Amino acid sequence: MNKTLLLILCDFLLLNLLALTRWEKAEPARAKQPPVPELAANAATKDQDLVETMKLSLADERATRDQLAQKLSSAEVTISTREQNLAQLQADKTKLTATLGDSQRAASDLGQKIAAAAQEATMTKEQLARLQRELEDKRTEAERQKQALAALAQQQAEARQKIEGLSVAVQVAEREKTMLKEAAESLKAQVESERQERIKVQSTTAQLAQGVGQLAEKSGELTKEIRDNRPINANVLFSDFLANRVTTKFTAVRAGVFSPNTRERETATILVTDGTKIYALLHISDTPFPLSETSLDWEQLTVEFSRPPSYSSRAGTLLFLAADPRLVAVPVDATQVAALGVKVYQIAPEPFKFPDAVLVSGGGKGYGEVGFKLDAAQPGYVRVDNRLFKRLFGNFAPSRGDLVLSKTGELLGIMVNSDYCALVNGFASASRIDTGADVRAQRTGDLLNGISARVLAMPLKLQ
Numbered sequence: 091m092n093k094t095l096l097l098i099l100c101d102f103l104l105l106n107l108l109a110l111t112r113w114e115k116a117e118p119a120r121a122k123q124p125p126v127p128e129l130a131a132n133a134a135t136k137d138q139d140l141v142e143t144m145k146l147s148l149a150d151e152r153a154t155r156d157q158l159a160q161k162l163s164s165a166e167v168t169i170s171t172r173e174q175n176l177a178q179l180q181a182d183k184t185k186l187t188a189t190l191g192d193s194q195r196a197a198s199d200l201g202q203k204i205a206a207a208a209q210e211a212t213m214t215k216e217q218l219a220r221l222q223r224e225l226e227d228k229r230t231e232a233e234r235q236k237q238a239l240a241a242l243a244q245q246q247a248e249a250r251q252k253i254e255g256l257s258v259a260v261q262v263a264e265r266e267k268t269m270l271k272e273a274a275e276s277l278k279a280q281v282e283s284e285r286q287e288r289i290k291v292q293s294t295t296a297q298l299a300q301g302v303g304q305l306a307e308k309s310g311e312l313t314k315e316i317r318d319n320r321p322i323n324a325n326v327l328f329s330d331f332l333a334n335r336v337t338t339k340f341t342a343v344r345a346g347v348f349s350p351n352t353r354e355r356e357t358a359t360i361l362v363t364d365g366t367k368i369y370a371l372l373h374i375s376d377t378p379f380p381l382s383e384t385s386l387d388w389e390q391l392t393v394e395f396s397r398p399p400s401y402s403s404r405a406g407t408l409l410f411l412a413a414d415p416r417l418v419a420v421p422v423d424a425t426q427v428a429a430l431g432v433k434v435y436q437i438a439p440e441p442f443k444f445p446d447a448v449l450v451s452g453g454g455k456g457y458g459e460v461g462f463k464l465d466a467a468q469p470g471y472v473r474v475d476n477r478l479f480k481r482l483f484g485n486f487a488p489s490r491g492d493l494v495l496s497k498t499g500e501l502l503g504i505m506v507n508s509d510y511c512a513l514v515n516g517f518a519s520a521s522r523i524d525t526g527a528d529v530r531a532q533r534t535g536d537l538l539n540g541i542s543a544r545v546l547a548m549p550l551k552l553q
Contacts, residue, residue, distance in 0.1 A: 098158060102151050109144045219406060219524070223421075227367075230424045321497035324448045328457040330499065331450050334432040335360060336395055338370055338420065342378040343390040353378035358453030360493065361422055361434045362501050364517055368427055368434055369409075369419040370395065371514065373491035373504055374541070377408075377418060381545055385538035391525045393420055397430050406526075409519035413470055414512040415541040416490075417504055419519070437514055438500035441472075447502055449474070451492045460488065462511065468552065471510045472503070510552055 270281055335358040342353045357376040361368050379385060393405040403426050411417040427434060442464065450457045461475040474488055492505040503513040521537055523529065545553060 095158060095162070098151065098155055102148075102155070105144060105148055105151065109141070109148070216524075223423075226423045226425070233424075321444060321446075322499050324457060324459050327448045327495055327499055328450060328454075330433070331360065331457075331493075331495070332454055334435075335454060336370060336397060336430055336432055338372060338376075339394045339396065340377050341390075341392045341394075342388045344386060344388045357491075360501070361427065361430070361432060362437060362514070363434050364437055367517065368422045368424075369517055370405075370422055371493075371501070371504065372418045372420070373506070374410075374416045374418050375491050379534075379538050381416070381538075381542045385535045385542070387530055387533055387535040389530050390527050391523060391529050391534075393525050395422070395426060395430065397432070401429055403429065404525070406524060408523045408525065409517065410521045410541060411514075412518045412520040413514070413516070414506060415520055415544055416506055417512060417514065419517050435495075435499070435501045437516075438496040438498070438502050441496060441502050441513060441515075444497040446497060447474075448495045448497065449488055449492050449505070450495065451489065460494075462494075465510075468510070468549070471506070471512055471552065473509055474505070474511055476508065506552065 267281075337356060337358050339356040340354065344351050355376055355378050357372060359370050359372050359376075362371050363369070374381065391408075393408065394402055395405065396402040405420045405422065407421055409419040409421070411419055422430075446459050446461050448457060449460050462472040463475070465471055465473050474494075476488055488505055488508050490505050490507050494502040494505065494511045496502050501514060503511045506512045521541070523532055523534055523537065
């Protein structure tokens with residue numbers, strides 16, 4: 091029960107008790123005295139005042155009780171209303187919870203769809219890049235076939251001219267023969283003998299022409315064999331390298347603690363072909379990805395080719411070769427090669443024809459002749475003789491990233507350290523990175539750490 095209401099009831103009972111109690115009977119008997127009129131009148135007035143006071147108090151208590159009853163009723167109504175509101179809020183909460191669950195599931199489904207769309211977009215981008223490369227290859231092949239067709243047309247025109255010349259000669263000969271027949275019928279025997287002589291001369295001429303053709307063919311083969319087996323001077327090879335080197339610039343960006351972390355590397359190298367495609371060949375130390383540190387994921391990567399005075403273009407892919415992951419090949423299309431206007435080096439078909447090679451260091455800072463030996467335990471590498479420093483031109487010693495050229499002007503390989511040169515006989519790749527403004531999805535940190543682990547697993551002499 092409400093405490094206030096309990097107090098009111100107690101007060102009410104107390105007042106009733108006071109009002110209904112006959113106090114004159116409860117008092118002890120007193121000695122009778124002579125009546126005093128004034129005192130009797132005063133006593134009657136006090137009882138009447140007391141009753142009036144108690145009536146007034148009772149009326150006040152009744153009014154207070156009525157007010158409290160009204161307040162209690164109002165409070166009960168308010169509590170009932172609040173309970174209804176609370177029930178409504180609880181129902182709304184249940185509905186919102188169900189709606190939130192549906193929204194979360196819808197958001198999860200949408201996220202999965204977005205991820206699938208992003209993956210599909212990435213695959214579409216890779217397919218587009220592959221189609222573009224195939225288109226460029228087909229354009230190159232079409233251009234080559236067009237040139238071959240033009241050359242064939244020219245040969246046909248020359249052959250047609252020769253045929254026309256022979257036709258004219260035959261016509262003249264026929265005319266002369268007719269004139270001879272008409273002029274001297276009696277000289278048939280002499281004409282017949284002359285004809286026989288002419289046939290013999292033609293046969294002899296054909297034999298001589300065939301012999302001259304065979305001699306020219308053998309002379310061409312002999313000239314090619316002499317050229318292939320004649321070593322080229324190191325000065326000529328170095329001058330050729332300086333005239334055909336291409337500057338390659340790498341720029342890699344990733345988030346840093348206070349500002350973006352940007353790394354740039356620039357080096358000069360040559361363009362090499364395996365007979366089908368053309369690549370710029372470098373060592374991984376010439377890129378922003380050193381193997382001496384634990385790599386994190388890069389966010390942006392650009393590779394730019396430049397050549398004075400103002401040409402520049404970008405590459406789309408970096409390939410890490412399967413023969414040695416430290417060798418980096420950057421594909422170059424035919425348009426870029428034509429714009430660069432440089433010589434494309436061939437891979438040496440016979441790398442062991444000569445015991446010496448020409449080593450070019452630092453993109454052209456020094457060069458010289460060095461001997462090399464085969465290593466039976468490492469068939470894909472040759473060991474460079476570092477003791478012959480007196481034959482080197484320039485203030486340097488062989489180190490990783492140096493290009494090694496054969497004495498016939500072809501590419502042998504790249505130095506992977508100061509002792510061993512990795513032979514380049516193809517461009518099969520083990521991994522790749524596509525350049526662009528956002529390469530985070532390619533997880534370049536894991537890729538580069540895998541390359542570092544593969545290098546550390548090699549024999550110590552090759553590291």
